[in-house]
Amino acid sequence: MIVGLDIGGTKIEGVGLDSNNYQTVVKHREPTDKSSYQAFLNSVMSVIHVVGEQGNIESIGIGCCGSVGNDGLMQGANVTVLNGQDFIGDIQRQINVPVAIANDADCLALSEFKDGAAKEASNSCVAVIIGTGCGSGVIINNGLVTGLNKLGGELGHNPLPNFSPDKDGAPVECYCGSMNCAESFVSGTGFARTFSDKYFVADSKQIMALHAQGDKRAIDHLDLYCDQLARTLACVVNFVDPEVIVLGGGMSNIDTIYPLVQQKLSQYTFTKSVQTQIVKNVHGDSSGVRGAAFLHSL
Ligand SMILES: [Zn+2]
Known part of the structure; x- marks a missing residue:
């Protein structure tokens, strides 16, 4: 199963797609906890765990505003607790699969190019x-x-x-x-x-x-x-x-x-x-x- 997360200012949505036919296996959303970086990370991991109960996670992609700077830390995110954090590293320390981040327009391009x-x-x-x-x-x-x-x-x-x-x-x-x-x-x-x-x-x-x-x-x-x-x-x-x-x-x-x-x-x-x-x-x-x-x- 390949997993996608869409992180917005109010909600985190996760989806697990069958890696062979891209059919949706599971969907789950939770409110975005922006009170601190740790709280935010916990809410992201919670979505990943719920999605992961339905199949083996092969990779995680994250749609999120902001980007990963050359130092590996987040920059320019409107969920501001993310900025300056090693967000990808912190997820990978909890679940050891490939993790990547792109913005919403990149995700739209990928989604529509792949099967839209x-x-x-x-x-x-x-x-x-x-x-x-x-x-x-x-x-x-x-x-x-x-x-x-x-x-x-x-x-x-x-x-x-x-x-x-x-x-x-x-x-x-x-x-x-x-x-x-x-x-x-x-x-x-x-x-x-x-x-x-x-x-x-x-x-x-x-x-x-x-x-x-x-x-x-x-x-x-x-x-x-x-x-x-x-x-x-x-x-x-x-x-x-x-x-x-x-x-x-x-x-x-x-x-x-x-x-x-x-x-x-x-x-x-x-x-x-x-x-x-x-x-x-x-x-x-x-x-x-x-x-x-x-x-x-x-
Ligand atoms: Zn301008």
Whole structure:
């Protein structure tokens, strides 16, 4: 059995997949205890033990924000008790199997490449999460690209291509310190912010409810959003040229974006008739745990 864990700020979800057919053998979730590192580690081990009661654990993959620094210690995790800790080592001292960590976008890419929306791709796929933020996971030649600086796939913090105040609104500073990051426009948060700046305060759901009623402002805004997303994804095509781009996160559930983005994509790519398909993820919220489980099996 291969095991995947998805660690979030509120819950830790674990899944055990049959290593031959990837069918789910067991699922278990517990609240994330963030009161101290030891308490957090105990809650992670508790999930692993419950999952391990259903079969022999061959490997553990962990989907988690943050990364392992060159010193082997965790950095940049939003579950802050994790930072500066030898998280992988501490798990392996309790259960001696291979343990690896990747972020949520990497897990989405793995999950969809292995047996989801990109399973027909022979060796490449890029997954882009458009949710609260915007991140991506890149698979080239059947391997996940993490990179020297652990920045592989930080698509959301490239500047939005062809930014124009007339079209895209006033320049905006990202929390990362850069101006006009793509994330500030193509994330779900960005979609709501740019609408609220232009018309009136509304969240994504309210904008899409107006869209369903035929409201011209909402229709125009979704069209602009798809243009911004097409500009962002055109960079992916020009640079990596993957066989498939899979979308995940809240905005990926809006089915009307796919034909619009697909149609606009070729306006911004080097070749004006790209074949790259932009598709919705298949595994939805399960992508995190499933992709984590596949971390050892590419
Ligand atoms: Zn940024």
